[in-house]
Amino acid sequence: MSKPVGAVVWVALxxxxxxxxxxxxxxxxxxxxxxxxxxxxxxxxxxxYRFYSKFIAAKVLALDSLRATPAERLENGRDFVRTxxxxxxxxxxxxxxGPGPLVGPVLAAQFGYLxxxxxxxxxxxxxxxxxxxxxxxxxxxxxxxxxxxxxxxEIGRVGGFVAYVAVISIIVILxxxxxxxxxxxxxxxxxxxxxxxxxxxxxxxxxVYLRGLRPGKVLESSILGFALVLLAIWGGQWVSQSxxxxxxxxxxxxxxxxxxxxxxxxxxxxxxxxxLAPRDYLSTFVKLGTIAMLALGIVALRPTLHMPPLTRxxxxxxPVFAGNVFPFAFITIACGAISGFHSLISSGTTPxxxxxxxxxxxxxxxxMLAESMVAIMxxxxxxxxxxxxxxxxxxxxxxxxxxPEAAAGVISGWGFPVTAMDMHxxxxxxxxxxxxxxxxxxxxxxxxxxHIFSHSIGGQALMAIxxxxxxxxxxxFILTVLDAGTRVGRFMLQDxxxxxxxxxxxxxxxxxxxxxxxxxxxxxxxxxxxxxxDPLGGINSLWPLFGIANQSLAIVALCVATTIIVKMGRARYxxxxxxxxxxxxxxxxxxxxHKIFDPNPRVGFLAHAQQLAAGxxxxxxxxxxxxxxxxxxxxxVLIVLVGVIVLESALGWARVLSGRAEAxxxxxxxxxxxxxxxxxx
Amino acid sequence: xxxxxxxxxxxxxVLGIVRATLGEIFxxxxxxxxxxxxGLTSSREAYALFLRESEASRGRRVRCC
Numbered sequence: 021m022s023k024p025v026g027a028v029v030w031v032a033l034x035x036x037x038x039x040x041x042x043x044x045x046x047x048x049x050x051x052x053x054x055x056x057x058x059x060x061x062x063x064x065x066x067x068x069y070r071f072y073s074k075f076i077a078a079k080v081l082a083l084d085s086l087r088a089t090p091a092e093r094l095e096n097g098r099d100f101v102r103t104x105x106x107x108x109x110x111x112x113x114x115x116x117x118g119p120g121p122l123v124g125p126v127l128a129a130q131f132g133y134l135x136x137x138x139x140x141x142x143x144x145x146x147x148x149x150x151x152x153x154x155x156x157x158x159x160x161x162x163x164x165x166x167x168x169x170x171x172x173x174e175i176g177r178v179g180g181f182v183a184y185v186a187v188i189s190i191i192v193i194l195x196x197x198x199x200x201x202x203x204x205x206x207x208x209x210x211x212x213x214x215x216x217x218x219x220x221x222x223x224x225x226x227x228v229y230l231r232g233l234r235p236g237k238v239l240e241s242s243i244l245g246f247a248l249v250l251l252a253i254w255g256g257q258w259v260s261q262s263x264x265x266x267x268x269x270x271x272x273x274x275x276x277x278x279x280x281x282x283x284x285x286x287x288x289x290x291x292x293x294x295x296l297a298p299r300d301y302l303s304t305f306v307k308l309g310t311i312a313m314l315a316l317g318i319v320a321l322r323p324t325l326h327m328p329p330l331t332r333x334x335x336x337x338x339p340v341f342a343g344n345v346f347p348f349a350f351i352t353i354a355c356g357a358i359s360g361f362h363s364l365i366s367s368g369t370t371p372x373x374x375x376x377x378x379x380x381x382x383x384x385x386x387x388m389l390a391e392s393m394v395a396i397m398x399x400x401x402x403x404x405x406x407x408x409x410x411x412x413x414x415x416x417x418x419x420x421x422x423x424p425e426a427a428a429g430v431i432s433g434w435g436f437p438v439t440a441m442d443m444h445x446x447x448x449x450x451x452x453x454x455x456x457x458x459x460x461x462x463x464x465x466x467x468x469x470x471h472i473f474s475h476s477i478g479g480q481a482l483m484a485i486x487x488x489x490x491x492x493x494x495x496x497f498i499l500t501v502l503d504a505g506t507r508v509g510r511f512m513l514q515d516x517x518x519x520x521x522x523x524x525x526x527x528x529x530x531x532x533x534x535x536x537x538x539x540x541x542x543x544x545x546x547x548x549x550x551x552x553x554d555p556l557g558g559i560n561s562l563w564p565l566f567g568i569a570n571q572s573l574a575i576v577a578l579c580v581a582t583t584i585i586v587k588m589g590r591a592r593y594x595x596x597x598x599x600x601x602x603x604x605x606x607x608x609x610x611x612x613x614h615k616i617f618d619p620n621p622r623v624g625f626l627a628h629a630q631q632l633a634a635g636x637x638x639x640x641x642x643x644x645x646x647x648x649x650x651x652x653x654x655x656x657v658l659i660v661l662v663g664v665i666v667l668e669s670a671l672g673w674a675r676v677l678s679g680r681a682e683a684x685x686x687x688x689x690x691x692x693x694x695x696x697x698x699x700x701x
Numbered sequence: 702x703x704x705x706x707x708x709x710x711x712x713x714x715v716l717g718i719v720r721a722t723l724g725e726i727f728x729x730x731x732x733x734x735x736x737x738x739x740g741l742t743s744s745r746e747a748y749a750l751f752l753r754e755s756e757a758s759r760g761r762r763v764r765c766c
Contacts, residue, residue: 097734099758103725110722122766194766235748238727292759293752300764301727355766364763373725506763511761527757570766 032069037063037310044137044329051324054400056138058318061396064111064580065389068145073153073385077378080585080593085378088693090163090371100164102617103373105382112370113387114304116152116204117311117361119497120570121395123201126468127563128352129402129410130340134329135349136399143350144392145358147459147600150573152362153384153582159367160374161687167367174684175669183576184512188362189658190569191509192540195284196547197566198498198505200558203548204460205275206494210269211260211451211488213276216495217269219302220283226298245298249306249496255490257451273552281545282654288501288510288537296503303500309360310493315399317472323412325405328409332434340459341560342622347611350604351567360573362388364444376693401468402461407448409455413464416557417457422629424460427456432586451484453537459557462498466490509540530555545616551648561651564615568655571608572662579669580594586673587683594673604667612659616652625652731755 021029030184036467040060044052045177047566094100101110128136159165165173168187172180177591206213226245259265271279287295336344353360368385374380402410410422411431422428450470455463510525513536518525522530542592547565551558568679577599584593616622621631629648632641675681724730732743732751741747 097738097752098731101734102730104718104721107722107725114726116765117761118765128762154721198766231748232745233750236729236745236751237730238729242727292756297728297759298753304726315724335707360766361763363766368763390718392764414741501766502763505763507760508763527760566766 023363029209029690030067033042033063033066037067041138041141041606042304047329051326052133053322053638054318054404055322056323057133057325057400057575060137061141061393064145065392068132068149068458069385071387072145073149073381075387076150076596077381080590080596082286083157083377084330085376086689086692087161087377089160089374089377090093090688091374092624092693092695093688093691094372099369100372102375105375105379108370108373108383109387109502111373112203112365112383113390115365115369116306116355116359117391117394118355118501119198120258120277120359120493121315121391122398122465122494122497123568124353124402124563125356125395125398126402126461127340127559128325128349129399129614130329130331130338130346130414131334131349132330133325133399133403134141135334135345137396139350139353140357140392143600144388144395145354147574147603148358148392149385149388150596151358151360151577151581152388154200154364154382155577156366156371156374157380158584159371159379160377160380163688164371165367167363167580170367170584170614171461171580174580174587175665175672177524178668178671179576179579179665182661183580184516185375185661186360186569186573186576186658187364188509188512189503189654190566190573191512192543193547193562193569193654194361195502195505195509195564196546196551197278197559198501199277199284199544199548200551200562201460201462202280202495202498203273203552204458204461204559205466206276207273208270208454209260209452210266211215211256211484212491212495213269214256214259215249215252215272215488215492215551216499218255218321218584219249219299219492219496219499220295221222222248222252223295223299225293225300226302230298231293238301239281241298242301245302246305246309248578249250249302249492250489253485253492256488257484260451271569274549276553277545281541281548282362282504283499284545285541288506288541289533292637293508293607299496299503300500303496306496307491310489311394311397314401314469314472315393317476318397318400318647321472321475323400323404323472325400325403326406328676331407333524334631336620336623338407339411339419341563342620343546343564343611343614343618347607347614350573350607351564353395354567354570354574356392356398356602358571358574359571360577361506363577369657375474375553376695378571379686388661398465401465401472404468404471405464406438407436408432409443409467410464412443413435413455413458413467414461415457416459416555416560418557420457424454424456427671446630447479449483450487451601457557461559462491462494464492472541473656474480478579506537506540509543513540553643554647556622560622564611564652565655568608568612568615571604572658575608575662576665579603579665583669583672584685586676589683591673591677601666608662609659612655615655625649625655734741 040056091100091102125136168183171183226241229241231358334345420430428440466487469490472487474483497664578597581597619627621628625648629645634646676683718734
């Protein structure tokens with residue numbers, strides 16, 4: 021493409037993006053076509069990638085295609101392997117895309133589609149993609165070091181310790197919240213419970229098939245596993261209608277919670293090949309296929325958004341979770357805009373596969389753009405629902421009332437008309453007994469996705485199959501995160517305990533495996549139990565806690581990145597990471613303050629504890645008060661630790677900039693790539 | 702080369718990349734490299750060895766939320 025033609029194309033793209041964003045922002049009254057969101061996203065991502073990431077690559081990071089990467093210098097055919105950039109892109113995307121970009125935007129839709137959409141677009145282009153890109157590159161330049169190792173080397177020992185605590189805290193809170201989402205989606209749902217229960221023997225069968233029958237044929241076994249999962253979805257309908265078998269799968273939230281806790285323990289202690297690996301393969305297979313299918317469905321059907329751009333709940337009185345649009349929209353949507361967790365993946369497997377430094381731009385920045393697009397699709401799936409339906413599904417009984425009639429009355433009173441009959445009809449259409457009080461985001465997303473799909477294939481007749489396909493898809497995601505997270509947490513704990521008593525650090529010593537698995541499972545299991553027993557549904561308190569933990573980790577990652585940029589002598593460009601860091605610090609610190617000290621009992625943990633203490637003394641009151649105080653303490657500890665790392669980093673920048681400290685980065689020495697001729701040619 | 706040939710080559714290239722990506726994600730490529738490295742042919746025993754070798758790194762692999 022010639023330069024003038026290129027310029028015209030980019031100007032046209034910018035104009036289309038600006039028009040779409042203006043339409044999204046200004047449009048009021050009539051429902052809006054979802055295509056405006058899609059066009060705004062595609063244009064923003066294209067411009068961000070073409071111009072902003074190129075600027076960062078050239079000016080800030082000075083990517084050097086002649087510099088050998090660890091995949092070349094340390095190539096061992098196992099961890100360090102030079103890999104095609106598209107392959108690394110797919111691998112990285114499969115690792116960063118989880119349930120977060122699906123659930124967060126659905127919950128944030130209570131504010132309307134506008135705040136979430138803007139945050140996803142701006143947050144990704146200027147925050148999330150930048151974080152993933154720079155951390156990936158810095159890890160590549162340090163032989164694939166992890167975030168905690170880089171924090172220790174570049175910021176100091178305190179930085180390393182804080183990063184470790186932040187990582188383990190986020191893992192524990194994340195797993196508790198993820199498990200709660202599954203429980204809320206499966207409670208009193210024999211169809212869903214049966215389907216998900218079946219994924220366990222299917223994964224075990226895949227493990228045995230791979231090891232005993234067709235060694236190494238993973239794709240083949242995943243296709244087989246997927247076919248069996250589809251069969252389980254189909255069979256689930258029969259199970260749900262059978263009065264004898266159906267009751268074994270009609271479980272209460274506490275029973276499901278206990279089963280998931282036991283499952284998490286077993287998954288962490290069993291050999292990787294038997295359960296974790298095949299489930300991971302199956303989940304990835306379903307994930308990539310379903311995301312592609314959803315994207316095609318949205319583009320082909322161009323659904324209409326019924327949710328208004330802004331709802332009355334921007335004032336903080338929302339039923340899904342309490343708190344003003346600032347800061348709570350920005351911690352509710354983490355993955356999809358910016359997620360600290362990604363920095364663990366950008367400094368994990370991915371840097372060991374990169375063939376050339378210049379490819380970090382496409383893999384780090386580009387894969388995060390793809391994940392952001394998934395979040396936009398989740399926003400669309402939630403907002404195609406009638407607002408009354410959305411709030412009926414996502415509002416806890418503690419707020420809207422215990423009976424369908426009471427809930428419908430309260431929600432209609434907010435200006436979002438819905439009737440108990442409508443909801444009963446919808447529940448029947450998707451094969452459920454009720455859709456009221458299905459907090460957690462997953463059921464609302466599943467109804468939205470089923471709504472989109474049922475307009476293309478099968479019509480209303482297949483609505484129930486699509487709904488349960490979507491529930492299976494999300495639960496499979498989440499259980500994979502649970503398996504992998506519990507095991508990673510266990511390894512981290514073993515590494516730390518190994519410093520206290522050496523045998524505890526041995527990852528093959530069964531007493532150590534069992535005790536550390538139990539500790540990690542009990543830690544997230546406690547949060548899960550707390551959520552299950554919470555009369556407000558648990559998501560109200562636990563999702564913000566997860567958001568705060570995740571964004572705290574992003575602050576740690578951005579502190580590391582800014583420190584390295586300053587030490588590289590490129591402080592004039594430090595705004596690239598300093599701006600998202602400042603924004604996230606403002607958001608996370610404000611949200612933490614509100615979650616601890618806000619006088620509104622629906623927002624502040626301590627105010628809620630105080631309200632409970634002043635109320636009637638029920639048998640569970642003492643436990644609920646303890647939980648509130650524990651949540652306040654966890655939030656407080658996290659934010660103090662993050663404050664320490666921000667302070668330590670800022671002092672380090674000041675010392676370097678004033679010349680009181682040597683600006684020395686701890687990179688691996690420069691080695692020219694063996695493929696230099698190829699590069700120059 | 703005709704336009705049809707160019708198109709066919711492009712499609713082949715894209716399918717090749719998709720296949721390689723799936724191979725990497727599903728660790729079939731890692732298994733192939735393992736067999737190459739150790740001069741083995743695919744068998745139950747070889748796969749068991751591969752699983753044992755990759756167990757530690759596999760278990761530490763983070764999956765995002």
